[in-house]
Amino acid sequence: MIHASTHENIFEASTILQNGGIVAVATETVYGLAGSIYRPEAITEIFRKKGRPQDNPLIVHVSSFEEAHRLTTEEGRAVIQEIGSSFWPGPLTLVVPCSAEVPFAVTAGLDTVAVRMPSSSILLDLIRATGSPLAAPSANVSGRPSPTRAEHVVEDLGTDVYILDGGACEHGIESTVIRVLDGRIHLLRPGAITSHELEKLGYGAVVRSDASRESNVVRSPGTKYRHYAPEAEVLLCRTTDEARTVLENDTSSSIALVPEDYIGEFSAYAVRILSSVTLFDELRRADSLQTQSIVVLCDESVMAQEALYNRLLKAAGKDGKGL
Numbered sequence: 001m002i003h004a005s006t007h008e009n010i011f012e013a014s015t016i017l018q019n020g021g022i023v024a025v026a027t028e029t030v031y032g033l034a035g036s037i038y039r040p041e042a043i044t045e046i047f048r049k050k051g052r053p054q055d056n057p058l059i060v061h062v063s064s065f066e067e068a069h070r071l072t073t074e075e076g077r078a079v080i081q082e083i084g085s086s087f088w089p090g091p092l093t094l095v096v097p098c099s100a101e102v103p104f105a106v107t108a109g110l111d112t113v114a115v116r117m118p119s120s121s122i123l124l125d126l127i128r129a130t131g132s133p134l135a136a137p138s139a140n141v142s143g144r145p146s147p148t149r150a151e152h153v154v155e156d157l158g159t160d161v162y163i164l165d166g167g168a169c170e171h172g173i174e175s176t177v178i179r180v181l182d183g184r185i186h187l188l189r190p191g192a193i194t195s196h197e198l199e200k201l202g203y204g205a206v207v208r209s210d211a212s213r214e215s216n217v218v219r220s221p222g223t224k225y226r227h228y229a230p231e232a233e234v235l236l237c238r239t240t241d242e243a244r245t246v247l248e249n250d251t252s253s254s255i256a257l258v259p260e261d262y263i264g265e266f267s268a269y270a271v272r273i274l275s276s277v278t279l280f281d282e283l284r285r286a287d288s289l290q291t292q293s294i295v296v297l298c299d300e301s302v303m304a305q306e307a308l309y310n311r312l313l314k315a316a317g318k319d320g321k322g323l
């Protein structure tokens with residue numbers, strides 16, 4: 001059920017978490033499905049509820065640097081101190097060596113842990129009230145677009161999950177996931193913090209570990225969806241001409257998703273604004289209208305937005321690899 005994020009409800013949710021239950025919660029990025037890292041039954045339930053592969057580790061959310069430090073080693077503490085202090089609380093996840101404090105199920109057996117201190121006051125208050133770091137993947141069924149509103153969580157996980165509502169998420173796209181190796185920042189998942197922002201830290205050029213840059217934008221042949229995927233087919237077009245041709249030849253119900261500047265040019269079609277903040281909401285909206293194809297204008301300006309472009313490639317089934 002959806003609950004307003006009042007003091008009382010955050011307290012009620014923390015009691016559920018202390019008792020080994022799970023709670024969906026708004027964050028500044030997307031909604032998360034949270035459980036105490038110290039309650040193995042909660043971690044098992046998170047994987048079950050999402051249909052998540054067991055070998056995909058969870059992000060641990062903390063409310064203080066001290067809490068983060070306990071999860072990692074001296075090496076990790078240095079990274080957290082240097083990079084966390086610039087971006088936390090906020091949408092940056094740091095992958096660091098894990099300490100014995102972190103249960104095996106959370107890291108899926110890896111010797112590293114992903115840690116994030118969110119800026120969402122709802123999640124911060126929930127962590128503090130629970131008295132434990134909270135493991136929380138996005139609160140969608142695995143493979144579906146991440147939820148950016150409480151209603152999306154209900155769509156995927158049903159009404160029996162306790163949901164702390166925070167309205168529409170500020171970023172609408174997940175946190176950036178990075179790891180520091182040999183003095184360089186490796187980008188494991190582009191997200192709300194850009195590479196450009198990370199490069200200001202003085203670690204040199206960010207090393208890209210995701211495959212987005214190598215992929216070509218071509219129309220989706222309807223490859224099997226893997227990630228962030230709506231039911232509708234997602235077709236990426238490089239130019240307005242190409243997008244219009246596709247829309248005109250398409251006899252099925254389709255919508256156009258274009259950057260705000262092009263809305264006027266596409267007014268003859270069912271058109272919506274393309275932006276990283278609203279992408280997941282638009283993909284889900286298209287499904288609720290039983291749209292058969294989503295024609296996306298993915299020009300240079302869109303490709304320059306690394307997180308948006310990455311999610312579009314995955315939604316179109318172009319890049320099932322990586323995160």
Ligand code: TXA
Pocket residue numbers: 027029030031032033056057058059091093095107110112113114116136137138139173174175176177188189323
């Ligand atoms: O914005 C976000 O990050 C949201 C909110 C709820 O905080 N969470 C989120 O979690 O997107 P999730 O589980 O959907 O994505 C976390 C990603 C996964 O792709 C996972 O593979 C990766 O982080 N990850 C987790 N632990 C890792 C580790 N130790 N090493 C490398 N990647 C890791």
Ligand code: MG
Pocket residue numbers: 137138146
């Ligand atoms: Mg996810």
